Amino acid sequence: MTATRERAEALDHAGARVVPLLRVTDLSVSYARPRKGTNLGTGAALTDASLQVRPGEIVGIIGETGSGKTTLARATVGLVRPRSGRIEFDGQDMGALKGRALRDFRRSGQVQLVFQDPLRSLDPDLTVAELVREPLDIAGTLSRAERDERVAESLRLVGLEPESMLRRRPRQLSGGQRQRVSLARAISTRPQLLFCDEPVSALDVSNRNLVLSLLDRLRRELDLAVVIIAHDLSSLAGIADRVAVFYRSRVVEQGPIQDVLERPAHPYTGLLTAFAPSVTHVDRLRPDQLRPPAGARVWTSPEACVFANRCRFAHDACATQPRPVALADEREAACHVAGEWRAQITETQES
Numbered sequence: 001m002t003a004t005r006e007r008a009e010a011l012d013h014a015g016a017r018v019v020p021l022l023r024v025t026d027l028s029v030s031y032a033r034p035r036k037g038t039n040l041g042t043g044a045a046l047t048d049a050s051l052q053v054r055p056g057e058i059v060g061i062i063g064e065t066g067s068g069k070t071t072l073a074r075a076t077v078g079l080v081r082p083r084s085g086r087i088e089f090d091g092q093d094m095g096a097l098k099g100r101a102l103r104d105f106r107r108s109g110q111v112q113l114v115f116q117d118p119l120r121s122l123d124p125d126l127t128v129a130e131l132v133r134e135p136l137d138i139a140g141t142l143s144r145a146e147r148d149e150r151v152a153e154s155l156r157l158v159g160l161e162p163e164s165m166l167r168r169r170p171r172q173l174s175g176g177q178r179q180r181v182s183l184a185r186a187i188s189t190r191p192q193l194l195f196c197d198e199p200v201s202a203l204d205v206s207n208r209n210l211v212l213s214l215l216d217r218l219r220r221e222l223d224l225a226v227v228i229i230a231h232d233l234s235s236l237a238g239i240a241d242r243v244a245v246f247y248r249s250r251v252v253e254q255g256p257i258q259d260v261l262e263r264p265a266h267p268y269t270g271l272l273t274a275f276a277p278s279v280t281h282v283d284r285l286r287p288d289q290l291r292p293p294a295g296a297r298v299w300t301s302p303e304a305c306v307f308a309n310r311c312r313f314a315h316d317a318c319a320t321q322p323r324p325v326a327l328a329d330e331r332e333a334a335c336h337v338a339g340e341w342r343a344q345i346t347e348t349q350e351s
């Protein structure tokens, strides 16, 4: 039985798909030479990260700069080799793909990346027609006429009129149009999974909302799973089904987005929601309730929890990095006080 068939047959009684399209387990990635200015001296870009993405689902990845978000996307498409851990895509162990098999997988365009800055990622010398057709030329599975048809169809799917777009070059497009061309290019191979790295950070507010609702429409129309990498929670709040929170190379919390926003289990997520009050209306937190007081203990051991120095609730147990633990269905957090710190805030308020 093919992996796709297995996936299709693994439906529960309610019709929900239970087998993930992407399953990342305990993934660690180190770059040979840390980048200049990096805050991670060891070069560890990702440490024991686990994450799943189901078909047709939108998963948000949030975290500050350098926390490993892009590295996860690059490892999934085979652009960087993990140090340890496992990546399975559509039932296939990606680590087992070597040489030609890996090249063929990448050429097939089943997983596509959309980069943050379309002006830099789109070749300025190519026309829109050439840009959108390029992944199809690389995949090499369609005839010339079918490719032309697919290019036009992909442009229409992202809300661009092919007739007026095909001959333009990136500099002749607005920022929003360039982002749509990047998306049309990425979906031209009809991928099963799309990684969008900061897809809206370079856009103004109205274009942001348009591109986000476009991603939502594409996932429904193409049954596409989408991973949206973002710096700010607000761009994920109305669109993602689930969210994974990264902090210094680790996944510190994940779960259904509404749940995570309303009841963050990790103090770092709490801090993120405190800085984005518009995304949660339940039990709103303030940054000062979460920050360590002046003179708080300084954690210097590399074994300590990565968040300890910014955490008001750090205590002796935090001398070791916690493993993620399941809190509820689909909900987990890597924090020694995951279930307790909120009560500490309430007690302080009441006393």
Ligand SMILES: Nc1ncnc2c1ncn2[C@@H]1O[C@H](COP(=O)(O)OP(=O)(O)OP(=O)(O)O)[C@@H](O)[C@H]1O
Residues within 6 Å of the ligand: 031, 032, 033, 034, 035, 038, 039, 040, 043, 044, 045, 046, 063, 064, 065, 066, 067, 068, 069, 070, 071, 072
């Ligand atoms: N090619 C590379 N060579 C060396 N170090 C790298 C390389 N790419 C990323 N890093 C380092 O790996 C860590 C994780 O980087 P990554 O780009 O995955 O973070 P990110 O969360 O996507 O950041 P941003 O939000 O700024 O894009 C950082 O410390 C970064 O400096």
